[in-house]
Amino acid sequence: MRHDYADFDFIIQPGWNNSAPEHWQSHWQHSLGARRVDNEEWNTPRLEDWLDGLDRAVEASRRPVVVIAHSLGCVTVAHYARRHPHKLAGALLVAPADVERASAPPALLPFAPLPVAPLPFAARIVASDSDPFCLPLRSARLASLWQAPLVWLRHGGHINVASGHHQWEEGLAELDALLDAVSARQCGGAQRRQA
Secondary structure, three states, rough: OOOOOOOOOOOEEEEOOOOOOOOHHHHHHHHHHHHHHOOOOOOOOHHHHHHHHHHHHHHOOOOOOEEEOOOOOHHHHHHHHHHHHOOOEEEEEEEEOOOOOOOOHHHHHHHHOOOOOOOOOOEEEEEEOHHHHHHHHHHHHHHHHOOEEEEOOOOOOOEEEEEEEOOHHHHHHHHHHHHHHHHHHHHHHHHHHHH
């Protein structure tokens, strides 16, 4: 089902080093009219800065907020959910980074440990079975902890420019599936309030 994207405010939450102009997040930002999180420092990320940047973007929104996150951005959303469980309607989490892995760059260590609580909003994880920054078992573990459906992208690498994902129009089907879940939650909440 194709949704009316005008019903939502979309926020692009990139990962470490931001997303380049040829990255699918940049293409989606333009096609969806989304707002990109404005962080002070993309190359040496600080969790508090990233959480503040995401919150500023959320506060500037007027419609239900759906975050489209990649890599370290997914971890940021999970941390954000612990502090602000009721501010997001949903999140599409693409190629979450395992900041606890032994080979994680020192710059990412402030984002550990990974949050383990279920996400309090509709979420959907898209992971690759060949992601060098998050092994399949770890992706599956995160999906279980966060209680989010997990969709596998075969041989997708880190689902970025380096793995050949530029406009990634196929990914919009995953966004639509997420919006189905958001709408179902909204309808369920409205029915409970009327009961």
